[in-house]
Amino acid sequence: xxxxxxxxxxAGDTLSTATSSGVNADIDQWNTETGSIDGxxxxxxxxxxRNLANGAFVEPIPSSxxxxxxxxxxxxxxxxxxxxxxxxxxxxVTGALIGPVYYDPATDAGLKINVSFQxxxxxxxxxxxxxxxxxxxxxxxxxxxxxxxxNSVGSYGAVAGTKRELSIETAGCAxxxxxxxxxxxxxxxxxxxxxxxxxxxxxxxxxxxxxAWEDGSGTPLDFSxxxxxxxxxxxxx
Amino acid sequence: MPVSIAPFVxxxxxxxxxxLERLDDMEEFVNGGIGSSDLKSTAWVKTEHIAKPEFFxxxxxxxxxxxxxxxxxxxxxxxxxxSLFTEDMGAGDYFxxxxxxTSFYCHGSAVLDVYASFWAYETGGDDTDDKGDDNTRAxxxxxxxxxxxxxxxxxxxxxxxxxxxxxxNFLEKFHRRNHHVTxxxxxxxxxxxxxxxxxxxxxxxxxxxTRDYAKVYIGTRSFVCNLQYK
Numbered sequence: 289x290x291x292x293x294x295x296x297x298x299a300g301d302t303l304s305t306a307t308s309s310g311v312n313a314d315i316d317q318w319n320t321e322t323g324s325i326d327g328x329x330x331x332x333x334x335x336x337x338r339n340l341a342n343g344a345f346v347e348p349i350p351s352s353x354x355x356x357x358x359x360x361x362x363x364x365x366x367x368x369x370x371x372x373x374x375x376x377x378x379x380x381v382t383g384a385l386i387g388p389v390y391y392d393p394a395t396d397a398g399l400k401i402n403v404s405f406q407x408x409x410x411x412x413x414x415x416x417x418x419x420x421x422x423x424x425x426x427x428x429x430x431x432x433x434x435x436x437x438x439n440s441v442g443s444y445g446a447v448a449g450t451k452r453e454l455s456i457e458t459a460g461c462a463x464x465x466x467x468x469x470x471x472x473x474x475x476x477x478x479x480x481x482x483x484x485x486x487x488x489x490x491x492x493x494x495x496x497x498x499x500a501w502e503d504g505s506g507t508p509l510d511f512s513x514x515x516x517x518x519x520x521x522x523x524x525x
Numbered sequence: 526m527p528v529s530i531a532p533f534v535x536x537x538x539x540x541x542x543x544x545l546e547r548l549d550d551m552e553e554f555v556n557g558g559i560g561s562s563d564l565k566s567t568a569w570v571k572t573e574h575i576a577k578p579e580f581f582x583x584x585x586x587x588x589x590x591x592x593x594x595x596x597x598x599x600x601x602x603x604x605x606x607x608s609l610f611t612e613d614m615g616a617g618d619y620f621x622x623x624x625x626x627t628s629f630y631c632h633g634s635a636v637l638d639v640y641a642s643f644w645a646y647e648t649g650g651d652d653t654d655d656k657g658d659d660n661t662r663a664x665x666x667x668x669x670x671x672x673x674x675x676x677x678x679x680x681x682x683x684x685x686x687x688x689x690x691x692x693x694n695f696l697e698k699f700h701r702r703n704h705h706v707t708x709x710x711x712x713x714x715x716x717x718x719x720x721x722x723x724x725x726x727x728x729x730x731x732x733x734x735t736r737d738y739a740k741v742y743i744g745t746r747s748f749v750c751n752l753q754y755k
Contacts (some may be wrong), residue, residue, distance in 0.1 A: 290565065305535050312532040318551055322527035323562060326569040336576040337593060357709040360679035402640070404707040406680055475681055479642075479705035501534035515679045519638070521753070 291328040292317045303339075358386045360405070360516035365502045367510050371433040373444040379501040381431075381513055388493025389520040393486050397523040400495055401433065401447070404479035405516035407454070428455040429511050431500045434481065437492045444497055450482050453503070484520075496520065527562060528554040575691075587629070594632070596750040598624040598720075601711050602644075608743040610664065610725050619724035624750035625748045626722030634675055635752040639668060639721060645682045646701035646730055649742065662728045665690040665740045680704040682725075689718065721750050 294314045304310035360383045372379050384403075391399035409429065417433025432451040454476075484494075498518065501510055530550045533539065576592040588595040597680045608623050625641060647663035668678035683700045687689075706723075725741065 303533075304537065305533050305537070307532065311539075315530045315532050316552070318528055318530050321563060325559065325563050326564050326565040327571060327574060329738075330570075330574050332573045333576040335570060335574045359711070361679075370673070376655060380621070402707040402709075404612070404705050406704075434740065435640070436607040475683060476702055477680055477704045479707055515677050517677050517706070518706045521638070 289322045289327045290321065290324045291335045292321070325378045348495075356389060356521075357517070357519035358384055359518075360384065360513060363512050364516075365510050365515050368500075373432075373446055373499055374500070375442060375444070375497070377499065379499045381498040381500050381516075384498035384513070384516055384518055385495065386518055386520055387495030389496070389522065390493055391484070391486065391522050393488065395525065399484040399486075399494070399525045400521045400523065401435065401450075401484055402480070402521075403498060403500075403516070403518045404477065406475065406477045406514045407512065408473045408475040408514065409454075409511045410473055425433070428453075428503045429500060430503055431480075431498060432452070432477070433482065434499055435484070436495050436497075437480060438495070444495075447482060447484065450480050452478055452480065454478070455503075456496075494520075527560075528558065562625075584630075585627070592754050594635075594752040594754075596627045596629050596752075598627065598746070598748040600624045600743040600746045604744075610727055610741045610743070611728055612740065614727050616653060617705050617726060619667070619674070619726045621669075621722040621724050622666070622743050624746055625743070626716065626720070626724075627750055628718065628720045629750070629752075629754060630718050631714045631716055633716050633754055635754045637670065637714050637719075637721070638751045638753070639706070639710075640749040640751070641668075641706045641747060642703060643723070643748075644701065644703045644744035645680075645741065646698075646744070647685045647741045649680055649740050650728075651754045665726045666704070666723055667726075668706060668708055668722070669724050671719055671721075674724075675710075677710065678706050678708050678717070678723075680706065694751040723748075 294317070295310065299312070300311075305312055307313055307316045330380060360381075364384075365384050366379060366381055384405075389399065407429075430453050433447040435447050436442065436444045484496075486494075496518070498516075500513070502511065528545050528550065530568070533543075552682065575591055578588060581587050585596050588597070596730070610620060614620060621725050622643075624644060643666075645664075661683055662683060664682040666680045666682065668675045682702075685698075725743070727741065
């Protein structure tokens with residue numbers, strides 16, 4: 289019994305060493321608390337963040353958060369004219385890789401992936417004198433997350449819903465305008481928030497990689513990611 | 526740890542010290558001696574046992590829950606609530622941006638995630654360069670955690686364009702951008718006070734550009750700072 293209710297000892301009572309009554313019965317109540325403390329011993333709202341065990345809701349905080357996040361603090365250039373969600377593809381964004389991240393669809397509520405980055409790509413000169421000026425070669429990039437199970441080198445599966453297309457139709461100024469756009473850049477930022485779904489049970493180590501590729505025709509332009517943050521959070525039920 | 530209080534046996538003389546010794550054992554147990562092995566292993570925690578979350582809608586807007594705290598700010602799209610930074614605000618100094626900054630008390634080891642978006646643009650500068658040049662740099666914005674800048678969060682505010690060529694008027698607002706930043710701090714925060722803030726560095730005084738920039742607006746913005754304890 290978790291609730292302790294001490295015997296009331298009155299003057300004139302005979303002290304007994306029996307465990308069924310008297311002072312030893314009180315001591316026995318205390319000794320049997322081990323392994324029995326339950327809701328009867330906890331006041332309403334008596335459990336707060338300091339009482340709950342590590343890992344009850346999200347992945348326990350490890351001594352190092354390495355693997356759950358990735359950062360890019362310098363320029364990472366992608367120059368790819370084709371899509372290829374494999375670790376050897378030219379469309380790999382170097383440094384934008386996290387894993388292993390553990391998630392069990394059978395027991396967990398979800399695995400949230402967050403990505404944000406600043407990118408830049410050239411604005412090119414166009415000879416189109418008609419407004420708006422369309423360039424024959426213009427930035428037309430796609431980015432998408434890929435995933436794989438385990439750390440073996442190979443292909444990634446596309447994470448559905450994470451594809452983002454970046455294009456700018458009026459790419460610059462016509463020569464006839466008397467100004468040049470050579471060397472100018474389109475600088476912007478982008479974020480992706482995604483709740484990852486996976487069909488099979490078990491808690492394998494997932495790896496997530498960001499890819500970027502050029503969809504436009506003609507010579508691919510450089511696409512640079514200057515600053516990136518990417519991380520995963522596992523939510524338990 | 527399991528509590529173990531010696532029972533009295535027949536023939537014992539009950540003295541004050543023998544009673545106090547047992548009371549001390551009880552006191553030690555209830556005052557911090559209860560461990561996980563003392564709890565019943567079957568499910569018994571109910572909703573009423575858990576402290577309810579608290580919401581604070583005052584100046585320091587925050588949610589304090591059981592396993593996490595969320596500090597949040599937002600500013601609508603009204604120019605009266607834009608923040609303005611001018612070119613003479615120091616050489617290389619970073620200034621906290623209102624509503625993209627918070628300070629808080631962390632109750633224990635916690636993972637820090639930050640989510641933010643903000644609209645930023647420069648206007649009013651010297652526009653002898655009318656190319657809509659995105660190589661120009663009016664300001665840099667970075668996230669700071671406890672006063673240390675996090676380079677992976679850098680966002681650049683580029684100079685605006687006021688073209689002399691009529692056909693290029695569409696470029697004037699081309700450089701007005703909504704920026705996005707999501708960030709996870711690389712180490713768990715420790716118990717105690719912490720500061721998280723996006724800060725801006727005006728760029729006119731350094732070597733990146735010879736162009737003058739008059740002022741940078743930080744407009745519509747959202748800011749969420751999530752502390753995940755367990």
